[in-house]
Amino acid sequence: MKLIAALTSPYARKVRIVMAEKKLDYQLELENVWAPDTKIQESNPLGKVPCLIMEDGSSLFDSRVIVEYLDTLSPVGRLIPQGGRERAAVKCWEALADGTVDACIAIFLENKRPEAQRSADWLDRQYNKIKAALVSMESGLGDNSYCMGVNYSLADIAVGCVLGYLDLRFAQIDWRSEHPNLDRLYKKLATKPAFVETAPPIA
Numbered sequence: 764m765k766l767i768a769a770l771t772s773p774y775a776r777k778v779r780i781v782m783a784e785k786k787l788d789y790q791l792e793l794e795n796v797w798a799p800d801t802k803i804q805e806s807n808p809l810g811k812v813p814c815l816i817m818e819d820g821s822s823l824f825d826s827r828v829i830v831e832y833l834d835t836l837s838p839v840g841r842l843i844p845q846g847g848r849e850r851a852a853v854k855c856w857e858a859l860a861d862g863t864v865d866a867c868i869a870i871f872l873e874n875k876r877p878e879a880q881r882s883a884d885w886l887d888r889q890y891n892k893i894k895a896a897l898v899s900m901e902s903g904l905g906d907n908s909y910c911m912g913v914n915y916s917l918a919d920i921a922v923g924c925v926l927g928y929l930d931l932r933f934a935q936i937d938w939r940s941e942h943p944n945l946d947r948l949y950k951k952l953a954t955k956p957a958f959v960e961t962a963p964p965i966a
């Protein structure tokens with residue numbers, strides 16, 4: 764398997780952490796999807812990473828589809844419950860975390876536009892989503908060890924990737940002091956080899 768990714772992409776980081784936790788071998792191919800000569804659309808018509816190229820050459824995207832597939836490849840360290848409410852709950856945590864990243868990226872891209880073209884209303888709307896999502900994650904986690912209670916799952920990986928992305932691109936958001944439960948979870952996740960190995964480069 765080959766994973767087309769970018770080192771700063773939180774969605775790709777989620778996939779790479781799942782690969783590491785499942786002890787799956789793969790080749791990492793870095794792609795700058797914003798470069799004019801990017802070939803990403805040959806693999807993903809949407810022009811986005813992460814994109815997984817399977818043994819038969821076919822591709823799989825997006826990150827949620829990829830991690831769901833990877834979890835079926837090996838019984839090592841199941842990250843998504845097989846069915847029922849628990850499965851839906853993990854997927855909902857993932858949707859919340861990925862949706863928070865979507866809002867972060869919308870802000871990041873908006874801020875790349877010339878200042879006169881930026882919409883303050885649009886930026887506010889995205890910041891509000893991030894704020895509300897952090898509140899929701901904080902209360903959903905509560906005093907539990909992990910998002911789903913006692914078991915480490917894809918929910919924690921997805922949440923860890925958002926928090927890492929906030930540190931990378933939104934250092935001005937002091938999420939730690941307002942969200943002590945998330946701080947406690949992140950400290951624990953940050954010691955895991957899969958998180959250490961995939962930490963985004965500081966740039």
Ligand code: GSF
Pocket residue numbers: 769771772773774775796809810811812813825826827861868
């Ligand atoms: C989002 C992927 C994405 O936006 C997923 O895989 O879960 N729902 C998708 N990737 C960004 C890179 S990043 O900021 O993580 C991307 O490839 N953007 C290029 C574009 O044209 O939007």
